[in-house]
Amino acid sequence: MHPGDANYKHPDRPQEKITGRASGNNRIKQKSTTNSQFPSSSKANYLLPFDILGGRSHSEWYFYSMIILDGRVASKAIKEKLSNDVKVLVSKGERPPHLAAILVGKDPASEFYVSSKVKSCEETGFKSTLVKYEDVSEDDLIEKIVELNKDETVDGILVQLPLPRHISSKNIISAIDPEKDVDGFHPVNAGNLMLGNESYLPATPYGIMLLLEHYKLDIKGKHAVVIGRSNIVGRPISILLSNNTHPGNATVTLTHSQTADLGKICADADIIVAAIGKPGFVKAHMVKDGAIVIDVGINRVDDDSPKGYKITGDVDYENVAPKTSYITPVPGGVGLMTIAALLKNTLKSRLLRI
Ligand code: NDP
Numbered sequence: 001m002h003p004g005d006a007n008y009k010h011p012d013r014p015q016e017k018i019t020g021r022a023s024g025n026n027r028i029k030q031k032s033t034t035n036s037q038f039p040s041s042s043k044a045n046y047l048l049p050f051d052i053l054g055g056r057s058h059s060e061w062y063f064y065s066m067i068i069l070d071g072r073v074a075s076k077a078i079k080e081k082l083s084n085d086v087k088v089l090v091s092k093g094e095r096p097p098h099l100a101a102i103l104v105g106k107d108p109a110s111e112f113y114v115s116s117k118v119k120s121c122e123e124t125g126f127k128s129t130l131v132k133y134e135d136v137s138e139d140d141l142i143e144k145i146v147e148l149n150k151d152e153t154v155d156g157i158l159v160q161l162p163l164p165r166h167i168s169s170k171n172i173i174s175a176i177d178p179e180k181d182v183d184g185f186h187p188v189n190a191g192n193l194m195l196g197n198e199s200y201l202p203a204t205p206y207g208i209m210l211l212l213e214h215y216k217l218d219i220k221g222k223h224a225v226v227i228g229r230s231n232i233v234g235r236p237i238s239i240l241l242s243n244n245t246h247p248g249n250a251t252v253t254l255t256h257s258q259t260a261d262l263g264k265i266c267a268d269a270d271i272i273v274a275a276i277g278k279p280g281f282v283k284a285h286m287v288k289d290g291a292i293v294i295d296v297g298i299n300r301v302d303d304d305s306p307k308g309y310k311i312t313g314d315v316d317y318e319n320v321a322p323k324t325s326y327i328t329p330v331p332g333g334v335g336l337m338t339i340a341a342l343l344k345n346t347l348k349s350r351l352l353r354i
Contacts, residue, residue: 066321067215069294069328071336074214075207078340079124082347086125089350097350098127099156099182099342100148104136104167109300110160117158120339126346129154138167142175149177155353156182156346161232179352182345185232193236196243200345205237207337208273208294210344212247217292217326224250225266227282227314228275233296237273262286274314284319293320293327296334 086096099121103114114130121128131144141159148157157180163169173181178188184202192199201209212219224241228234238254241247250271255262266272266286274282275296287293297314313330321327328334 066324067326069211069215069292069326069333071207071211071328071333074211075336075340077214078210078344079120082126082340082343083124085347090125094354095153096125096127097155097343097346098129098153099158099346100129100131100151100154102131102133102141102144102157102159104133104141104160105164106134107162109298110162114160117339117342120343124343126343135164136167138171141167141172145172145175149175149180152353154180155349156180156342158183158342180349182342182349183232184236184345190231190236193239200348201240201341202232202236203342203345204233204275204296204334204338205240206341206345207339208237208296208334209240209247210341211294211328211334211337215326217247219247219271219292220249222250222270223268224252224271224273225269226252226254226273226275227256227262227266228273228277228296229254229256230275233275234273237275241271241273272315276314278314279312280314280316282315282320284316284323287320287323289323290325291323293324294334295328295330297330298335 090096099117101114101117103110118128118130120126131148133141136144145157145159148154157176159169159172159176161169163172173185174187176186178186178200181189181200182203184190184193184200184206186200189199189202193201219241224238226234226238226241229238234254234256238252241250242252243249253265253269255265259265263286266282267288269288269291271292271294272282272287273294273296277297277299279297279299279301281297282293282295293315295313295315295317297312299312299314300309301312302308303310311331313328313333315327315330317327317329
């Protein structure tokens, strides 16, 4: 029986009853329900396209209950715990964790990301230092990093990427002390991640794992398809998803721009992680019914709003979401988890330094 059939009951998932009729604009409304099995998730108050229901206007359906993996909720819970940990630390006479962030240039997106990180530090009781350069040479930037490496009061150093063309990101990342590399990009941390050794996990993949953990999603034995093989997202998340951990133990296919039959590979996936940098790239036909979809993309798309743009992910959310069992929104998904993971790494560094 197909999930679109009346009276369909998914074998292992809680059921959500959807009632309604096709209205003039060929849509029916999903009735929201509560489900105590999942922690404070955002239940989708979603409009299901008529064609997904096979074009029929039955008055009652059972369907996949799409649950939003809400980065706001999960990151808030993590930050509350971090804030308490910092209070305990300070009550013992220790200094709070200290993150030093370096921003080069005037890219509005980078400025926004760095200021969000600094704001999150303030909210959780961390100390932060923002080092801003309008322009800087590679040598001077390395000199600054060496200074921060030596500074006993600094626990974490992050350099906001991308850097201007005249500066090599590789050289800059390599200059950071691996023990303060809370973004987890240094070759030593990348190597330890690969070997399954203790390391600072790169913030975005770590944030995704924390999100899966928060929603208690068991991905053991599932087929995960990662789209994108960058060193900061695609490749490390493919390793973490396949690790013998919980969450983990997925069977992972890592894809990229040269992958043949990407649509077919994705359509077989139980979990899709999209980290491409192309708005709306993952379309509904690439997604299996009931799949988990993690959208890492952050893309600025021009629109008619007063700002002149909106932020969208790599997934065609409107059409993909109704097919999924769980999906991350953009904004409000992985981006917030990235910051929470960064703070967790910084606290870890602080505790290792005591
Ligand atoms: P990169 O540009 O470094 O990597 C993009 C990857 O996508 C590459 O591996 C590329 O393949 C692949 N790709 C490009 N086109 C296709 C295609 N047509 N089919 C299949 N694969 C394709 O990007 P990042 O990994 O740095 O970032 C990806 C997205 O995630 C961006 O939108 C970025 O803004 C966002 N991001 C979000 C973060 C967050 O906190 N939420 C943090 C970091 C990034 P190939 O290697 O062959 O070129």
